[in-house]
Amino acid sequence: MAEYRLDPWGTAVRVEYEKLFKVFGIKPFSDLVPRVEKVLGDALHLMRRGVIFGHRDFDKILDAYERGERVALVTGFMPSGKFHFGHKMVADQIIYYQRKGFEVFVVLADAEAYAVRRLPRQEIIRIALEEYVANLIALGLEKKRLHLYFQTNYETPYYRLIQMFSRKVTLAEMEAIYGELEPAKIMAALTQAADILHPQLEYFGGFKHVVVPVGADQDPHIRLTRDIADRFENELGLRRPASTYHRFMTGLDGNKMSSSRPEYAIFLTDPPDVAARKLMRALTGGRATVEEQRRLGGEPEKCTVYEFYVYHLIPEDTELRRIYEKCRSGQLLCGECKRMAVERLKKWLEEHQKRLEKARDKIHEYVEPPKF
Ligand code: SF4
Incomplete structure (x- = not known):
């Protein structure tokens, strides 16, 4: 071998x-x-x-x-x-x-x-x-x-x-x-x-x-x-x-998600509009034309937007399955699907970043940093 x-x-x-x-x-x-x-x-x-x-x-x-x-x-x-x-x-x-x-x-x-x-x-x-x-x-x-x-x-x-x-x-x-x-x-x-x-x-x-x-x-x-x-x-x-x-988790261009490639990763501190712009540019499993996508369906397995749904944006399995099936059957097009993902992402980030502000005051209750 x-x-x-x-x-x-x-x-x-x-x-x-x-x-x-x-x-x-x-x-x-x-x-x-x-x-x-x-x-x-x-x-x-x-x-x-x-x-x-x-x-x-x-x-x-x-x-x-x-x-x-x-x-x-x-x-x-x-x-x-x-x-x-x-x-x-x-x-x-x-x-x-x-x-x-x-x-x-x-x-x-x-x-x-x-x-x-x-x-x-x-x-x-x-x-x-x-x-x-x-x-x-x-x-x-x-x-x-x-x-x-x-x-x-x-x-x-x-x-x-x-x-x-x-x-x-x-x-x-x-x-x-x-x-x-x-x-x-x-x-x-x-x-x-x-x-x-x-x-x-x-x-x-x-x-x-x-x-x-x-x-x-x-x-x-x-x-x-x-x-x-x-x-x-x-x-x-x-x-x-x-x-x-x-x-x-895949980066938004289909390669590894990494802090060293910031345009292809979404950070939890990204302003929601910045994160939205990144996600709108993300690689999808969509076909070359609308006509093809209607006929053949999309490929969620290759789609970084769908991956965001799976890992982070959709808690309910039934909702996730519904998107998967609509994508596969060609009923859902990538533009609409991305806009839906962006709305969920922006809402999530806005709420998280409010919690983050409060969390910053608690850091030293959780861990003692090294002196040098
Ligand atoms: S419809 Fe959605 S899940 Fe399907 S390939 Fe396009 S962006 Fe991905």
């Missing part, structure tokens, strides 16, 4: 989802949705709609939840740019699990942003607070059952863990997972392993079952972390984390 490797620090993002199932043993999430509904009460729209498409051992998290054992979610953000709707998709997952009673550990990966993205420290800290923390609060993150921290400003046992992990991992093994490495990436990978595994330590409240929601490109970190957990099972009582995998 030809080598297939994911690059967690790369920018190209053509992930071949089928290969993840075949090569890396990730299981389809769709099989678990009915059980999620039964055990957790309801499934997040991202689960029901296949945006969260894969998992490792998430069934064990549901087993633990059913038995009344402690469960935690660990995730993080690299604060290297503005908070966009791709980030919101992760925030929606954090808030969902927090409401279901999971403890949530959210890491602000400032060490990684410094080492890998090479941004100045003060800029990273400002972005983390003003963009990430403020938006998370405005989206509904609560202080209960929350551990929100900067990688460079946390508790001593967390750093001890990074040092201990370095003893039981070889360079050859890391290169097999990540490809070419440099010290900054080795540090970043071991730090991420500590981010994921530290909630199980006695010092951080004792054992809990951990799930990590990630984009498919982050799977190398998960595999390394699961191996490390095995090696420290006896010494520290660590157990393998579970993981779930979500699809990427």
Whole structure:
């Protein structure tokens, strides 16, 4: 089989989802949705709609939840740019699990942003607070059952863990997972392993079952972390984390949504008119002419506007299905459909930005920033 490797620090993002199932043993999430509904009460729209498409051992998290054992979610953000709707998709997952009673550990990966993205420290800290923390609060993150921290400003046992992990991992093994490495990436990978595994330590409240929601490109970190957990099972009582995998949100031109391509991403701080203009220019799954679209129907699967509906703008599944069918049958044309999306987006942003203003006053109640 030809080598297939994911690059967690790369920018190209053509992930071949089928290969993840075949090569890396990730299981389809769709099989678990009915059980999620039964055990957790309801499934997040991202689960029901296949945006969260894969998992490792998430069934064990549901087993633990059913038995009344402690469960935690660990995730993080690299604060290297503005908070966009791709980030919101992760925030929606954090808030969902927090409401279901999971403890949530959210890491602000400032060490990684410094080492890998090479941004100045003060800029990273400002972005983390003003963009990430403020938006998370405005989206509904609560202080209960929350551990929100900067990688460079946390508790001593967390750093001890990074040092201990370095003893039981070889360079050859890391290169097999990540490809070419440099010290900054080795540090970043071991730090991420500590981010994921530290909630199980006695010092951080004792054992809990951990799930990590990630984009498919982050799977190398998960595999390394699961191996490390095995090696420290006896010494520290660590157990393998579970993981779930979500699809990427596409940029408005059909490539990756990224803060570094601001014209193709919608930020949660974009003035509603600016966001509306971006969405009106977005790539759709429409046909070349109106006549063709009436005859053949549109292709919502290729449409970035439809993706916005799926991920963010339409909570009700029946309404989403109605749009899908009208598009496929050629009854709905892209101009009308975009205007509808723009109206929903503007309304959502106006309300969110009011909450954001209030959230800014609360940032320091949620997290302590590093001193330098
Ligand atoms: S009608 Fe709407 S969903 Fe269908 S391709 Fe056009 S913009 Fe996309």
